[in-house]
Amino acid sequence: MDGGSQQAHSGSALKGKPRALTLLETVLATFLLLWAILIVVRLFHSGIAYTSRSMEQETAVFLAEQQLERMRAWSESTTGNVYNFDNLISIYNGTPVAAELPGFTITTRVVARELYSGCSQIELSQPSDRRVLTDSARTVQVEVKWAGDRRQVSLCTVLARPPLRFPDPAPSPTLPTGVTLSSPSDNPVPHLGSTSLQAGAIDRYGAPLRDLFYEWELVPISGAGTLEQSRAGDSARLYNWVYLPDGSKASTGGDVTVRVTARYHGQSVYQESERIHLL
Amino acid sequence: MRGQPHGLTLLEALMSMFFVMLLMGLFAGLTHEFQSVLKQSESKASTLTTLQLGLRRLLEEVPQALPATISPAPGSSASELRLARPIEDLGAWLPAIAPNTPWSPPSTQIRVRYYVSQGTLYREAGSPPGLQALSQGLNGLTVRTRLGAPLVVEVQLSQLESRRTVVLNGVAMAGRF
Numbered sequence: 256m257d258g259g260s261q262q263a264h265s266g267s268a269l270k271g272k273p274r275a276l277t278l279l280e281t282v283l284a285t286f287l288l289l290w291a292i293l294i295v296v297r298l299f300h301s302g303i304a305y306t307s308r309s310m311e312q313e314t315a316v317f318l319a320e321q322q323l324e325r326m327r328a329w330s331e332s333t334t335g336n337v338y339n340f341d342n343l344i345s346i347y348n349g350t351p352v353a354a355e356l357p358g359f360t361i362t363t364r365v366v367a368r369e370l371y372s373g374c375s376q377i378e379l380s381q382p383s384d385r386r387v388l389t390d391s392a393r394t395v396q397v398e399v400k401w402a403g404d405r406r407q408v409s410l411c412t413v414l415a416r417p418p419l420r421f422p423d424p425a426p427s428p429t430l431p432t433g434v435t436l437s438s439p440s441d442n443p444v445p446h447l448g449s450t451s452l453q454a455g456a457i458d459r460y461g462a463p464l465r466d467l468f469y470e471w472e473l474v475p476i477s478g479a480g481t482l483e484q485s486r487a488g489d490s491a492r493l494y495n496w497v498y499l500p501d502g503s504k505a506s507t508g509g510d511v512t513v514r515v516t517a518r519y520h521g522q523s524v525y526q527e528s529e530r531i532h533l534l
Numbered sequence: 535m536r537g538q539p540h541g542l543t544l545l546e547a548l549m550s551m552f553f554v555m556l557l558m559g560l561f562a563g564l565t566h567e568f569q570s571v572l573k574q575s576e577s578k579a580s581t582l583t584t585l586q587l588g589l590r591r592l593l594e595e596v597p598q599a600l601p602a603t604i605s606p607a608p609g610s611s612a613s614e615l616r617l618a619r620p621i622e623d624l625g626a627w628l629p630a631i632a633p634n635t636p637w638s639p640p641s642t643q644i645r646v647r648y649y650v651s652q653g654t655l656y657r658e659a660g661s662p663p664g665l666q667a668l669s670q671g672l673n674g675l676t677v678r679t680r681l682g683a684p685l686v687v688e689v690q691l692s693q694l695e696s697r698r699t700v701v702l703n704g705v706a707m708a709g710r711f
Contacts, residue, residue: 278546282553289557296564303568303575310579317586317702324593324705328686331707355703356582 308406315399315408318354322361322397323412330393331417336460340416343393351400359401368392368413372468384486390465391416418520419458433457433464434517434526443532444480444495446506451492452528454515467517478509478533491515495533508533574696580671581695585702588655588669589691592648596706598624600643601685604708608685611678614649615689624709650675655691673699684710 276284326347330340347363354361370388371378378385393414400407421433434456441450454471456464469488473480481498484491493513496504510532516525542550592615596604599617606612621642647658655669674692679685685708692701 275542278542278549281542281546281550285550285553285557289560292561293564296568299568300571303572306579307575310575310582314582314586317590321704324707328680328684328705328707331684332680332682332686355701 311401311406312408314356315359315401315406316410318356318359318361319397319399319408319410322363322399323395323410326363326395326397327414330414336462338417338419338462340393340414343395343414347395354399359399360404362398362400364396364398365414366394368394372466381486386468386487388466419462419464421464421519421522421524422457422459422461432524432526433459434469434515434524436513436515436526436528438529439493439513439531442529443534444493446534447496447504448534449492449494450531451490452513452515453490454488454517454526456517456519456524464519467519470516472514472516474512474514474527476510476512476530478507478511480507480511480533482513488515493531506533577695581693581700582702584669584671585691585693585700588672589689589702589704591657591668592655592689593687593704593706595619595646595648596687597709599646599708601708601710603645604679604685604687606677606679608679609681611676613675613677614647615675615677615687616645616647618643618645620644648675648677684708 326343330343332339343365344367347365349362349364351360351362353359367389370392372386372388378387394411395414396409396411398407398409434454436455437453439450439452441448444450454469456467458464469484471482471484471488471491473482473493479497481494481496482491483494491513493511495506497507499505510530512530513528514525515528516523518524595617596615598619600619603616603618605616621644644660647656647663649656649658650672653670653672654667655672655675657666657668658664659666669691672691672693674690676690678688678690680688687706687708689704689706690701691704692699694700
């Protein structure tokens with residue numbers, strides 16, 4: 256009963272005369288307040304940092320895109336009679352260069368890219384004899400770094416060789432069409448023997464035109480033979496025989512020529528060999 | 535103590551005030567720093583956004599242009615870009631049937647001009663010309679076309695940001711037809 260009255264008395268005293276904060280309570284409250292404020296400030300700082308990072312990333316992408324565009328434009332032009340595309344690998348060799356905006360560096364790497372013709376799925380099934388385009392495309396990687404190389408953006412693309420041109424029609428006897436054909440290794444061709452021929456092509460500057468596929472055909476004059484071309488068509492072998500209906504071989508003798516045709520960017524060009532004598 | 539709670543003594547009050555003042559000082563410093571960083575960051579972001587937006591808009595139009603209509607002429611530079619282009623983007627132009635003759639660009643064309651006036655990059659197009667403000671706060675536009683093929687247009691935009699001039703370059707290739 257006494258305890259209860261004391262409590263009631265004490266409660267009424269507190270209610271009537273509220274207690275002030277002690278020093279410890281004040282300091283603690285202040286530090287709690289500071290802690291809360293610091294958290295808010297840090298959140299704002301993080302917000303700014305992320306906004307800034309996002310902006311820098313966007314800028315880095317822009318710089319990378321522009322670098323790719325510059326390279327694309329450069330690779331499609333020529334310096335004198337030299338195609339800049341041929342020098343992509345040596346020029347863009349992975350050396351970092353400062354970008355136009357301070358704090359950003361650009362590193363560009365170019366590597367040769369093999370493409371299969373006409374379809375990767377088909378060519379992959381023939382590992383020993385693929386039709387490969389080795390000189391028609393380059394893989395380009397542009398890397399933009401900033402913030403002391405701690406952050407980076409990387410863009411990758413494939414640059415294609417710009418279309419080249421065959422020599423203009425008949426500029427000289429040595430450059431009649433753009434397709435070149437070697438002399439047969441053996442002419443005349445021995446009885447039931449064979450001879451080989453190689454085909455190539457040159458552009459209007461006389462530079463070799465790679466990655467072309469050729470079709471060969473035999474043009475009989477006073478004889479006939481059998482012609483077998485490689486899958487890519489850059490070489491062929493002429494056999495001095497024809498197959499008879501019973502499967503046996505026979506030599507006809509006489510003369511033939513060989514014609515090789517290439518098609519490039521919608522233009523067909525051909526070359527015919529010298530007269531080949533079959534014994 | 536319980537029976538008779540007391541308020542702060544003078545010493546306690548002074549110490550409390552000292553702490554409070556100290557915290558306020560720290561907070562004021564942080565706020566000031568925060569504002570300064572925010573201002574700097576906003577200024578930088580604004581500059582880069584302005585330059586990139588303007589440059590992107592301009593460069594995207596070059597591949598749509600008829601190469602012969604691009605001014606400045608190959609090998610020269612100017613402070614504005616003029617070109618003529620089909621009204622519709624070439625990418626959207628798809629023939630319903632295969633054309634019998636070699637493709638030529640649509641004949642309905644508009645003339646477009648990009649220039650900077652009083653710090654604003656404008657795109658003026660059509661007849662009568664419609665004016666569109668693209669970016670503000672710029673202080674320079676330089677357009678240069680390279681000699682040779684393909685026709686390459688180089689564009690440089692600059693902007694004054696606090697005490698330095700930020701320059702951004704871009705290139706675009708004109709279409710080939």
